[in-house]
Amino acid sequence: MKIKLLCLVIFFNFSVYATSNEILNESQIHKNLRCLVCQGQSIADSNSDFAQTLKMVVKDLIKQGKTEDEIYNFLSEKYGDWILYKPKFNYENFLLWSFPYLVLVFGGFIIVFLIKRRQKKT
């Protein structure tokens, strides 16, 4: 009974949020773009001319109906991958994206292995 109630509440919790879909968020995109003339800042955080210009460009691209990924592709073709704070998921960055999770899975296996070995003995 309690478990059922628990499942119900959890399910209800997330069905509420699933309906609140996110729209294309401009400032979210700004935060992912490096201000190339600054030191370690995104264009959302910078006041430089470059940042101001790039914000206009992003606004324009959104107006043209481009998706988030299309905007990133457009900008990285122009300025290089250096401009994106979230590296693309491609061949080159495959290791970057997957290795942490490999470690996570591997670590989990080790712990399970240690426990299993103990269980066999007893």
Added chain:
Amino acid sequence: MLSNTGNFLLSLNIFLSALIIYYSYNNLKTSDNLISKKVFKISILQSTSILICFFTLVSAFLVSDFSLITVYQNSHSLKPIFYKISGTWGNHEGSLLLWVIILTLFSFLFLIYNRKHPKNYRLYTLIIQNFLILGFLFFILLNSNPFSFISPPPSEGLGLNPILQDPALAIHPPLLYVGFVGSSIYFSAAIASMITNYSDKSFAKSIKSWVLISWSFQTLGILVGSIWAYYELGWGGFWFWDPVENASLLPWFAMTALLHSLLVLERRNVLYFWSIILCLLTFVLSVMGTFLVRSGILNSVHTFANDPTRGIYILVFLSLMILVSVYILFSKYKPASIEINSNSKETFVLVNNWFMLFYLITVLLGTLYPIFTDAISNNKISVGPPFYNSVIIPVVVIFLFFMAIGPNAKWIKNKFIDLKIYSFIILAAIFFNFIIFFFFKSYSIISNLIVISSLFLILSSIMDLFKKINFNFPRVISHLSFGFLILFIGLNHNFSIEKDFNLKIGETKQIDNFKFHLKDLKLIQDTNYKAVVGSLKVNDLLTKEERVLKPEIRIYDNPQTLTYEASIQTNFIRDYYLTMSNIDRSDYYNIKFQKKPLMIWIWISVAMLSLGGFLSLFRHAKNN
């Protein structure tokens, strides 16, 4: 004159370190159970002379002796006294001297505070620590000497970078250094323990205090650095996953893992080699962080000192350290039978280590990956906040649940996990999450999970506060404040409001529920800068709150720099954060306004986290 004194003292320290190594080595073979008096005496002398050496440099900064290059480059006679002093370690050369001081003091303190432990173990620790000291002293003397002089001496210095002229940043380096340089002592102790086969519970006891000290200070150091970044860098954030920030976080992960695995070693005498690896790893990561920061190999906000030759020296030193420790580790390694039950405290500690290692590797990989892609394919990539957030945050959710349940498990074998209580707690957590949701409106699913899991940790830690048996107050404080930390970061991240607009004097603008009015601008003159101070009235139409914020545009004289000072108005519910910048060829000013909920609680949580470490230290010291 000061240059000669300084150089003499540095050379003296090299001599004393060599002497300590020599006498300690001789002392190893004697049958006597006590460490020879000579070693103690030279250690005292060594600590004293390195402190005098440091004060020589401080006094050079105080009297503005510009015949020293370091002083010339980083100070100015008109600078306030406080920043003259903090300028001593606000540069590469001076901060390395701080390194050596901490190495030396920890070496001395470890020697006198571990009388209960075997002689040879203590002597080997001393020997290895002094090799580290020698390495850094030679680095200072040959490459980064703070006492190098120019002749003829210039009449005026170049001044300290204005964004470093700040109280938080003045204490940031010493705190952080006690943290990660302090980890050197258990690096040395770990090697000594392997050499002397001193590998049981008492080894864990001998280093526990030092791990706690360095962990607590590291936490405080990171906190102060974040606070500084928050109000000084002018973008309203406090953590940017910048390479230099990462460099301070990496040893912290390793220390946290070590702190937990030592619990197991202390109680059950297992996980010895694993703890050793973590000891070694912590200091290796600290030195590596220094290498990354000082060599200028990474592009970062903080690269205040970079020069390739420094990089090469530290890299060689680092490689030697790794080689030696790995060699000793392999030659001494004995496979131990680790026997743990699935439901026991040991397992949960391993789970902690498992997650810490995941965070560590993620951050390490993210920090180093751009170097690899640049070297291999000449393609420069950036790895920034969106990467870390999307890889780490989902895992934190699971981690927090373990963190809540783990501490209540018993050693060796737990009977069962009390499902009734935990399902009650999770219901309560979801309930509170709903309240927050209605209060603040929408947020994403992952934020929901973060809020629920951190509430779960908070609620179960609060329940632990009322437990009679197995009550460990420092632990509860740290776990509780970590829960709060994640909760407040989550809420702050999701519910910050940002407005970006242009205003001119006398103009009023209304954006959503906020009304802004730029009353006037004043010109003020301080000792070392001029500033334009704006008076900006902010009206929150919902809460009927009215505040006047005073952002500044500062023009520092020495060196000539323009900085934007945020105006921050803090209370327990929210921060108002406002920066103003001039727009070229226009009488408009660009205003960035942020309302950041619960900001101060993030700082309080981290301070409490660190407090947990200190409390645990006192508890350990009292019991031993």
